Every structure is written in structure tokens, then in C-alpha cells.
Amino acid sequence: MLALIIDDSRAMRMILRRIVTGLGFEAIEAGHGREALDHLERGRVPDVCLIDWNMPVMDGYAFVTEVRSRPEWRHITLMMVTTESEHGQIVKALAAGAHEYVIKPFTPEAITEKLELLGLVRDGALV
Amino acid sequence: MTISTQSFAYVADLVRRETSMLYDPGKEYLVEARLLPLAREAGHGDVDAYIASLRTDVVQRRRAIDALTINETSWFRDNAPYQVFTDELLPPILSARAHTRRISVWSAACSSGQEIYSIAMLLHEHLPPGWTTDLLATDVSTAMLDRVEKGRYSQVEMNRGMPAPRLVRWFSRVGAEWEVSADLRAQVRTRHLNLAAPFPFGLAPTGGFDVIFLRNVLIYFDLETKRDILRRVRDLVAPDGVLILGSSESSLDLDQQWTREAIGRVQVHRPVGARATAYTPPALQGA
Numbered sequence: 001m002l003a004l005i006i007d008d009s010r011a012m013r014m015i016l017r018r019i020v021t022g023l024g025f026e027a028i029e030a031g032h033g034r035e036a037l038d039h040l041e042r043g044r045v046p047d048v049c050l051i052d053w054n055m056p057v058m059d060g061y062a063f064v065t066e067v068r069s070r071p072e073w074r075h076i077t078l079m080m081v082t083t084e085s086e087h088g089q090i091v092k093a094l095a096a097g098a099h100e101y102v103i104k105p106f107t108p109e110a111i112t113e114k115l116e117l118l119g120l121v122r123d124g125a126l127v
Numbered sequence: 128m129t130i131s132t133q134s135f136a137y138v139a140d141l142v143r144r145e146t147s148m149l150y151d152p153g154k155e156y157l158v159e160a161r162l163l164p165l166a167r168e169a170g171h172g173d174v175d176a177y178i179a180s181l182r183t184d185v186v187q188r189r190r191a192i193d194a195l196t197i198n199e200t201s202w203f204r205d206n207a208p209y210q211v212f213t214d215e216l217l218p219p220i221l222s223a224r225a226h227t228r229r230i231s232v233w234s235a236a237c238s239s240g241q242e243i244y245s246i247a248m249l250l251h252e253h254l255p256p257g258w259t260t261d262l263l264a265t266d267v268s269t270a271m272l273d274r275v276e277k278g279r280y281s282q283v284e285m286n287r288g289m290p291a292p293r294l295v296r297w298f299s300r301v302g303a304e305w306e307v308s309a310d311l312r313a314q315v316r317t318r319h320l321n322l323a324a325p326f327p328f329g330l331a332p333t334g335g336f337d338v339i340f341l342r343n344v345l346i347y348f349d350l351e352t353k354r355d356i357l358r359r360v361r362d363l364v365a366p367d368g369v370l371i372l373g374s375s376e377s378s379l380d381l382d383q384q385w386t387r388e389a390i391g392r393v394q395v396h397r398p399v400g401a402r403a404t405a406y407t408p409p410a411l412q413g414a
Contacts, residue, residue, distance in 0.1 A: 087300050090294065098291075100290070103286060106283070110283070114286075117203075
């Protein structure tokens with residue numbers, strides 16, 4: 001399975017990469033939403049995206065909206081991983097089509113459990 | 128730095144006498160990690176000095192026991208038991224309790240309340256209109272019961288297994304924390320309870336609990352205490368009720384008065400002589 005990690009912080013991308021590859025995912029990265037869309041348009045369509053909200057060029061919310069407007073990408077699981085922690089922001093992301101939401105800071109277990117909830121991971125490994 | 132052998136022995140003995148929970152040698156790091164914040168708060172330079180003070184300070188002794196008996200937990204922990212609860216256990220209960228339209232669930236060793244509130248959310252989503260609930264949360268730690276009553280959780284705790292759609296439905300932000308809705312809090316009653324001691328009269332509703340969650344706590348007790356707890360829990364479960372233990376726990380070899388039934392990855396325990404309430408899946412009805 002392929003995970004696309006979208007975050008403008010290189011350190012955060014490394015942390016998330018370590019977690020998801022530990023679970024068995026192959027991981028690719030993007031520094032903002034536009035770069036992530038480039039991956040998809042070039043045919044690198046992931047099973048799951050881990051998406052920061054606040055990024056330059058294209059933010060995470062705009063990326064989610066864009067992906068959900070394209071029927072061919074409907075199957076992609078979208079999970080926000082962000083410092084945005086207001087109730088209204090979470091509602092907004094879910095309404096736009098995100099499946100899950102993790103608020104920074106997080107523990108590795110939190111990411112694993114969310115991926116389990118999404119049916120991608122079980123007992124610490126890919127389903 | 129680790130605590131001295133004498134300090135560890137004192138604490139292990141204290142916790143065993145008060146709660147019957149076992150802290151075997153090798154768990155020194157855990158004792159230190161859990162008592163260090165309390166030691167600092169009380170102005171002690173190290174955990175050894177704090178433990179020495181417990182011999183005369185009753186208040187700190189209570190706090191130390193609380194800190195040593197809490198379990199790390201998450202929302203919908205392990206997921207499978209909750210799926211079994213809603214998909215397999217609830218339909219026959221709805222059928223068997225149709226005359227009272229009331230369901231009772233006990234979260235024994237409730238810790239900070241994630242289990243009982245997870246159950247409360249599921250019942251809200253799955254019970255037909257007009258049903259009421261009796262949800263009991265007990266724990267040996269009064270600090271944990273206080274947390275359950277307040278229903279407030281840190282961001283890190285909310286990240287642990289809480290599905291985002293349920294977070295926005297059932298929680299609101301209060302400063303840096305999330306607070307479970309007043310509706311759910313009103314449904315949960317709490318009670319201080321040491322599982323290793325005789326249960327007080329009136330703990331269970333008339334007829335017993337429909338479902339008892341006793342997960343990931345038996346592992347802390349010695350063999351005889353485990354047997355005793357399972358025997359006394361049997362008196363509190365409804366004749367057609369069920370007991371759910373942790374994924375690594377079983378009544379096998381402990382109490383032959385329970386039968387075990389595997390539902391998927393979850394082992395469900397029923398009191399001997401009970402039989403699952405007849406339930407015909409909708410697809411088979413009228414077939």
C-alpha cells in the first residue's frame with residue numbers, strides 16, 4: 001500500500017514516514033497540496049494521504065476539496081494530521097471529504113490506531 | 128536512576144495489600160515513572176524520599192496508589208470487542224429486554240472512562256427510541272473516577288482511537304481539553320470499587336448486568352484473586368448476560384462456571400447454564 005505524506009515540515013514528514021513504513025506502507029512525500037496533486041496526476045495514486053492543513057502554495061483543505069472533486073480518486077483515504085484543533089475546523093475537513101483527523105502533537109500509536117479505524121492496518125501491520 | 132530495592136518492595140507490598148494488584152520485580156521503572164511527578168509536586172528530591180514519606184503521609188499514600196493503579200487506555204480500544212457488542216450481542220439483548228427496554232452495562236476497572244463513554248456512544252447510535260441505559264463505571268482509583276465524572280480529555284488522549292465523526296458529535300472544546308457531552312455524562316454513574324474485595328450490596332441492577340466489560344485488569348492479580356473475582360462477577364451478570372475480558376485474558380483454567388464462545392477474534396463468556404437468547408438474524412426471519 002502507498003501512503004502520501006503531505007506536510008511542509010521535513011521533520012514531520014520524516015516522523016510520519018517512519019511510522020507508516022514501520023507498518024508496511026511504501027511512502028512518498030510532498031511539501032504542499034499542489035506537489036501532492038502532481039504525484040496523483042502522474043499516476044502515483046496513494047491508498048492513503050496524511051495531510052497537514054497549513055502549507056504554502058496549496059493548503060490541506062484545498063487539497064482534500066480538489067481530490068474529492070475527481071471521481072477517479074474517490075477511493076483514496078484522506079486523513080488530516082494538523083495543529084488545527086478547533087471543533088469547527090474538524091467539521092469542515094470531514095464535510096469536505098476527509099475520513100479522519102489527528103491533531104498534533106500525536107504519538108505513533110495514535111496514527112496506527114487511526115489507520116486501524118480506517119481498515120488499512122490490523123495488529124500493527126497492513127491488512 | 129532507579130529506585131532502591133527497599134522502596135520498590137515497600138510500594139509493591141502497599142499496592143498488593145490495598146488493591147491485590149501485583150508489581151513484580153522488573154517493574155521498578157514503571158513505579159518510578161508513575162511516582163516521579165508526585166514526588167516533584169510534593170517537593171522531594173527523588174522518588175526514594177517520596178516513598179519514604181508514604182509511611183506516615185496517608186494523603187500521599189492514597190495518591191500514590193491511584194497513580195500506580197491506572198492503566199493506559201484508548202477510545203474503542205482494540206475495536207473488535209465493540210464491534211461484537213453492537214453486531215452480535217446487542218440484537219439478542221434488544222429482543223430479550225423488549226419488555227423493559229432497558230440495557231445495563233458495567234465497565235469494571237474503568238480507568239479514565241474511555242471504555243464506558245465508548246459504550247455510551249455506541250448505545251446512542253444503536254438503541255431504538257424509547258430505550259434507557261444503566262451504565263456503571265467503577266475503579267479502585269478515586270482520581271480516575273473524578274476524571275470520568277468530569278469527562279475531560281487532553282488532545283493526546285482524544286487522538287487515541289476516537290473517530291473524528293464521533294469527536295465532533297459528542298465533544299466540545301473547553302480550553303485545551305475536550306469535554307464529553309452532558310448527555311453522555313448524565314448516563315454514566317461512577318462508584319469506587321476494589322475488585323479484589325467483596326462487592327457491596329446493590330452494585331448490580333435487579334436481574335444483573337446484561338454486559339460486563341472486565342478488560343485488561345485480571346492480569347494484575349494473582350491466580351487466587353482472579354478466580355475469586357470471576358466467581359463474584361458471576362453473581363452480578365444476568366443469567367443471559369455476557370462477560371468480556373481483555374484479548375489476552377480468559378476464564379479458562381480459572382472458573383469452570385463460565386462457558387466461552389469465540390465470536391470472531393473476541394471471546395465472550397457466559398455463566399454456565401445460561402444460553403444465548405434466541406436471535407434470528409433479519410435475513411433468516413420468515414425463511
